[in-house]
Amino acid sequence: MGREQTLLPSALEAIGNTPLVELSRLTSCLDLDGRILAKLEFLNPGYSKKDRIARQMIEDAEAQGLLQAGQTIVELTSGNTGTGLAIVCAVKGYHFVAVMSRGNSTERARMMKALGAEVVLVDQLPDSTPGQVSGGDLALVEERAQQITKERSAYRADQFHLNGNSRAHYLHTAPEIIQQAGAVKIDAFCDFVGTGGSFAGCAQALKEHDPKIKCYVVEPVGAAAVAGEAITQPNHRIQGGGYAIPDLALVDRELIDGFINVTDEEAITTTRQLASLEGLFAGFSSGANVIAAAKLLQGSHKGGTIAVLLCDSGLKYLSTDLWA
Secondary structure, eight states: OOSOOOOOSSGGGGSSOOOEEEOHHHHHHTTOSSEEEEEEGGGSTTSBTHHHHHHHHHHHHHHTTOSOTTOEEEEEOSSHHHHHHHHHHHHHTOEEEEEEETTSOHHHHHHHHHTTOEEEEEOOOTTOBTTBOOHHHHHHHHHHHHHHHHHTTOEEOOTTTOHHHHHHIIIIIHHHHHHHHTTOOOOEEEEEOSSSHHHHHHHHHHHHHOTTOEEEEEEETTOOTTTTOOOSOTTOSOTTOOOOOSOOTTOOGGGOOEEEEEOHHHHHHHHHHHHHHHOOOBOHHHHHHHHHHHHHHHTTTTTOEEEEEEOBBGGGGTTSGGGO
């Protein structure tokens, strides 16, 4: 059981085909009527789902003739896409510059540097809190990424706009979920959005497989911009998403069947339960996805089966209060 055991030519071929695990202990503890199926994306080489999009964006750019041998690649990142790009660039021989807010956990910057990336850290806004990256903080990172791209005539692996982001999940992640679930009928999928790429790609593929599958956007309470709510808590603690960006370029709103808001405390508590009950050491957004699935099982999807992604590893947050 598990992943196919074959000799791989590089780390790139180790990306994807992550296991799908039922969270039966957690659903029992929460007294939920239904099932939650979790895709263990933290078992990718860079410990997150973003390895998938890093490979897809770079391979798409090569196929389209947009990326030249030896050219520098630049991207803004909260750390996960940067790690994935650092791995892809290390294998393919590109120089990679990761531009990241100082508000993200230090583990991520250290990991990217270890993988050969040049890491540029951007100061947060004066009223921002370390560990709580707002949309305003992200705008500063975007400005610096654009500047570096221009100065170095670099290729911008723009995860907020390149179709390779959502395509990676459309072509691979969702089909894997469908195949691994087998005879188990999936009723819904919910996903915490940052760029919206994993939601868009998975939702499209899942609905093509079965139009009855409902797909829900997960956002932080107080920063649910995609749902059209007023922003009252831009400095939430759920790292890697919830940037309070109302219009995500990759997300077709026709794919959205509803919205689920989660609090910082709900996400943190559930992430800790994933570790203590299921032996799955994941990050903030994974807890957000699972508690969102639990809310569906307590409401409109009682008795159903919900699919989620466990987006990244808890190892990336050891310096944060997630594990305090």
